[in-house]
Amino acid sequence: MKAIVFHGIGDIRLDEVPEPTLQAPTDAIVKLTASAICGTDLHFIRGSAPDMQPGTILGHEGVGIVEALGSDVRNIKVGDRVLIPSTIACGNCAYCRAGYFAQCDVANPNGKTAGTSFFGGPKTTGPFHGLQAEKARIPFANIGLIKLPDAISDDQAIAMSDIWPTAWFGAEMAEIKDGDTVAVFGCGPVGLFAIVSAKLMGAGRVFAIDGLEDRLARAQALGAECINFEQEDPLETIARLTGDIGVDCAIDAVGIDANHAHHGAHEPAQWQPGDEPSQALQWAVQAVAKAGTVSIIGVYPAGFDSFPIGAAMNKNLRLNMGNCHHRKYIPKLIEMTLAGRVDPAKVITQDEPLTDAISAFKAFDKHQHGWIKVKLEPGADGATTAKPATA
Ligand SMILES: [Zn+2]
Known part of the structure; x- marks a missing residue:
């Protein structure tokens, strides 16, 4: 075969x-x-x-x-x-x-x-x-x-x-309650389904953050408020659009390859110990309001050990993550x-x-x-x- x-x-x-x-x-x-x-x-x-x-x-x-x-x-x-x-x-x-x-x-x-x-x-x-x-x-x-x-x-x-269950799991881990404002980092298929799932779970506003216009257009058609990080600072924009409060829940639907977005498939881009935390994850921690929730469904290799723990700890964030069931x-x-x-x-x-x-x-x-x-x-x-x- x-x-x-x-x-x-x-x-x-x-x-x-x-x-x-x-x-x-x-x-x-x-x-x-x-x-x-x-x-x-x-x-x-x-x-x-x-x-x-x-x-x-x-x-x-x-x-x-x-x-x-x-x-x-x-x-x-x-x-x-x-x-x-x-x-x-x-x-x-x-x-x-x-x-x-x-x-x-x-x-x-x-x-x-x-x-x-x-x-x-x-x-x-x-x-x-x-x-x-x-x-x-x-x-x-x-x-x-x-x-x-x-x-x-x-x-x-x-x-x-895989993709919708993973997105649903991510939205569930984001602990979305009726009226919550949610940020979804990454508008690939999983991110798009995270937008759909967040709305089904009662989210009031959903921000979609990506660098590609075709993906953002789809996110907007699903009712998300779109932010193109190639054209503006996503953190400044989220802060302004939320009255300097931030979002209640952030979902990282990107993972490790946020650091390697511009590498081709045929160009090895192995992470190294001491690498920066992924850009999407840094933004997620920074965009979320005090006492908010960060949900991680983007893929990270088991040995990857870099995370902005200080920022998360000092904002009393809740962190939920994992492989989808x-x-x-x-x-x-x-x-x-x-x-x-x-x-x-x-x-x-x-x-x-x-x-x-x-x-x-x-x-x-x-x-x-x-x-x-x-x-x-x-x-x-x-x-x-x-x-x-x-x-
Ligand atoms: Zn078993």
């Missing part, structure tokens, strides 16, 4: 690889009908999130049809259409039972304290082969697959594999989509066949105008489609 394989920093290829097989009674094999490119994949390709093992299939977003099942998967049948949460969790351990799926004790073969397991990630996360492929093996499929209602399209579902949020996001409150498909700007993924990665990495979220179609071998620009 065909798959997008990591060979080294700056080197990913469309390869012919062996098809996955069932390895445990709780496994499933899913034939993918949709996958996607995520900003997190760029962290791996750039090397800003290290320790990718050559030979690993990339991708952690997937929708597909169940092709084979182990004997201990009892809630799904062959032929079911399913959504795959990005993080892998056992469903049995104390953490999973408490909803902390990203902190599962069992899923990571490197041990209980090795960190979150997810598809298509570095050695320390498993590694597990990813979902930018024609087929994938899904461990713990009894908890790791969510059956999709027919009314949910692939375009809607693929946005609920996708499995916990996806069912309720499906319900909100069915109810028509949100159409998550609107974030998908590009449909590309899996076979064109390498050129799609390059365009995505360059922030080519209008490229917000790229869906990959493993079954397709036809022409590229740019979707109409709806917000």
Whole structure:
């Protein structure tokens, strides 16, 4: 089968690889009908999130049809259409039972304290082969697959594999209350969904901070008040627009690559000990009002140790952060989509066949105008489609 394989920093290829097989009674094999490119994949390709093992299939977003099942998967049948949460969790351990799926004790073969397991990630996360492929093996499929209602399209579902759940989790960690003023740093797909989620949670005002006009235009169409940091000092602007109070909640939806925004995918940009905290995180801490909340969903490597703790401590801030517990949020996001409150498909700007993924990665990495979220179609071998620009 065909798959997008990591060979080294700056080197990913469309390869012919062996098809996955069932390895445990709780496994499933899913034939993918949709996958996607995520900003997190760029962290791996750039090397800003290290320790990718050559030979690993990339991708952690997937929708597909169940092709084979182990004997201990009892809630799904062959032929079911399913959504795959990005993080892998056992469903049995104390953490999973408490909803902390990203902190599962069992899923990571490197041990209980090795960190979150997810598809298509570095050695320390498993590694597990990813979902930018024609087929994938899904461990713990009894908890790791969510059956999709027919009314949910692939375009809607693929946005609920990682990006919307992560954004929802970020908005939840921001502790948004009715009427709160929220700042979302970064208007990529996760930032855009953080705006949507903050409004669903009752936010009064939402500021969107980014440096790219096409992304800010989408943020504004969602009802956010936009600030382009390439044109003005975002902290001065937030202060002025909030009567010098600041925002109640700030969400960092950028992560470590805020420091490397101008590097290309094929130019290694590994962080070093002693690096400055990310620009987005510094702004988040500074923009938030006294006794406000900072929520961090942007990705930072485990060894990264720089944070403006003094500023945060002296403002009595609350800090919440972490990897998303996708499995916990996806069912309720499906319900909100069915109810028509949100159409998550609107974030998908590009449909590309899996076979064109390498050129799609390059365009995505360059922030080519209008490229917000790229869906990959493993079954397709036809022409590229740019979707109409709806917000
Ligand atoms: Zn678990």
